[in-house]
Amino acid sequence: MQLHVLSLNRINELITKKEISAEELTKAYLEQISRVEDDIKAYVTVNEEEASVRAGIPVAVQDNICTKGVKTTCASNMLANFISPYDAVVVENLRKAGASLIGKCNMDEFAMGNTTEYSAFFRTKNPYLAEAMPGGCGCAAAVAAGEAAFALGSDASGGIRQAAAFCGVFGLKPTYGLVSQYGLITYAPSLDQIGPLTRDMTDLALVLNIICGRDSVDSGKGDADLPDYKKHLVNDVKGLKIGVPIEYLNTVKAPRVAAKIQEAIRKLEELGAVCEEVTMPHAEFALPAHCIISSAEASSNLARYDGVRYGSRVESPDVLNMFKKTRSQGFGEEVKRRIMFGTQVLSTGCYEQYYTKAMKVRTLVKNDFDLAFEKYDCLLTPTVPATAYKTGEKALAMYQSDFCTIPVNMAGLPAMSLPFGMAENLPVGLQLIAGHFNEGMLLRVGYTLEQNTDQTRLRPDISGL
Amino acid sequence: MKIIRQDLERLIKACLIDLSEEEKGVYLEQLNDMLGYVDSLNKLDTDSVEPLVHVLPQHNVFREDKLQPSLDRGLVLANAPEEHEGTFVVPRIV
Numbered sequence: 001m002q003l004h005v006l007s008l009n010r011i012n013e014l015i016t017k018k019e020i021s022a023e024e025l026t027k028a029y030l031e032q033i034s035r036v037e038d039d040i041k042a043y044v045t046v047n048e049e050e051a052s053v054r055a056g057i058p059v060a061v062q063d064n065i066c067t068k069g070v071k072t073t074c075a076s077n078m079l080a081n082f083i084s085p086y087d088a089v090v091v092e093n094l095r096k097a098g099a100s101l102i103g104k105c106n107m108d109e110f111a112m113g114n115t116t117e118y119s120a121f122f123r124t125k126n127p128y129l130a131e132a133m134p135g136g137c138g139c140a141a142a143v144a145a146g147e148a149a150f151a152l153g154s155d156a157s158g159g160i161r162q163a164a165a166f167c168g169v170f171g172l173k174p175t176y177g178l179v180s181q182y183g184l185i186t187y188a189p190s191l192d193q194i195g196p197l198t199r200d201m202t203d204l205a206l207v208l209n210i211i212c213g214r215d216s217v218d219s220g221k222g223d224a225d226l227p228d229y230k231k232h233l234v235n236d237v238k239g240l241k242i243g244v245p246i247e248y249l250n251t252v253k254a255p256r257v258a259a260k261i262q263e264a265i266r267k268l269e270e271l272g273a274v275c276e277e278v279t280m281p282h283a284e285f286a287l288p289a290h291c292i293i294s295s296a297e298a299s300s301n302l303a304r305y306d307g308v309r310y311g312s313r314v315e316s317p318d319v320l321n322m323f324k325k326t327r328s329q330g331f332g333e334e335v336k337r338r339i340m341f342g343t344q345v346l347s348t349g350c351y352e353q354y355y356t357k358a359m360k361v362r363t364l365v366k367n368d369f370d371l372a373f374e375k376y377d378c379l380l381t382p383t384v385p386a387t388a389y390k391t392g393e394k395a396l397a398m399y400q401s402d403f404c405t406i407p408v409n410m411a412g413l414p415a416m417s418l419p420f421g422m423a424e425n426l427p428v429g430l431q432l433i434a435g436h437f438n439e440g441m442l443l444r445v446g447y448t449l450e451q452n453t454d455q456t457r458l459r460p461d462i463s464g465l
Numbered sequence: 466m467k468i469i470r471q472d473l474e475r476l477i478k479a480c481l482i483d484l485s486e487e488e489k490g491v492y493l494e495q496l497n498d499m500l501g502y503v504d505s506l507n508k509l510d511t512d513s514v515e516p517l518v519h520v521l522p523q524h525n526v527f528r529e530d531k532l533q534p535s536l537d538r539g540l541v542l543a544n545a546p547e548e549h550e551g552t553f554v555v556p557r558i559v
Contacts, residue, residue, distance in 0.1 A: 085540035176520050272477030288503040308553055313546035319556045329481040338479050341499050357506050412520030
């Protein structure tokens, strides 16, 4: 039996029946890592030691989520040697539930990007095609390549969902405030959420149950009652009303991707759902507004990196020069660009014109969704207008890649990406969006699709799988 | 809007970031591109729209005012670029 391809649900079953041990499981994963990691490069740190000593279900965690005793680098030279003195609340919850941290995933520096090309260390490869992008973190690549049973990532502009779409796994960005942000090194706290990446729908529900446990330290935590998400794994969409925003559909230029989205819509209709086109007139303005808000927040958040209490320092006899040298050499190009841009839009004379304007646009983007959810149970869009971008394809195409994911962050909504077949040998991602704290609806619709097609079961053709 | 060299100098001073002359040229162009891009928001009339500060109605979460263990001093200081007898060391300030 290949242990490193099993779902969490199946692993739990086998462990409960004592048919496999956590040690065997860990060993299988470490073996798969040694087989494929040189090619995939999903991890900044493989935590072989802890995984072996404290065997459990192997979880990969994006390297901007604090883990006590294991480096948390944010893929930045600034934090290359940073070891957090505490665990993020989500990590604490996972450890309590019997997971063991098998590694920390690569990412764009401080999560600013969607390719890992801005990692200060290296680029992660897509398990389906080496020259294709894995999304903005190595989490989905690790799960797809059998290097982790599941992963936790962060999503401020689509990080979890895009990586999941590009690598053919399931990824869920919870409602803003459902999951604790404590211990997440976020660049844009009003937009960011931690969420799971898994191999199937049931696993999403299982991990969500574990990570959304309450805590007493997180200022951004909502008060919604916490349901048992497994109850929402219902194979039935009869009578559900699903909106399909035309602005999102129109972004898709690749005919095979468009065909897959239409196929998913037809499937849901066949299963009894009512799908209708809906218009979201402010969708196109979400991107520039997000660019302003996220950069503004980044410029303020990253002010803490001054070479004094933690992080790298470039020595200088004069303290101001020490700050400057430390920040100039510790931050990469993209991070500096966003800090400067954020500082500009917050500066006197610009604040109203840019920052306040963006916050007003945020209201309009949210209103579009509020209106849609008066009529629809959930919305269906492509996760990304295309399949994974390839090296050198950057610029224009990639800039559009956030079009379908960013409005969700602007409105703080829950959304997930599930695989839906392939186009040109790369996975296609389908995005479902629901109202605040309605993760249950995402699980229900996703689960129904999963149970009634074979499109959601994808596996890359790599060694050991 | 467009920014000029002087604005960039002011910016990098505020951000505590040093740039070479060559970098300044590159960033100035890129920042102007970004500003040009976000200027597309001006197409929208937002005069009667309230800015969105929080996506959800939230209130502060208070904990009980009880003494709790704080972070381990040794672990915290282990991350410091330089420390001395339990304190962070910085270059001379005054």
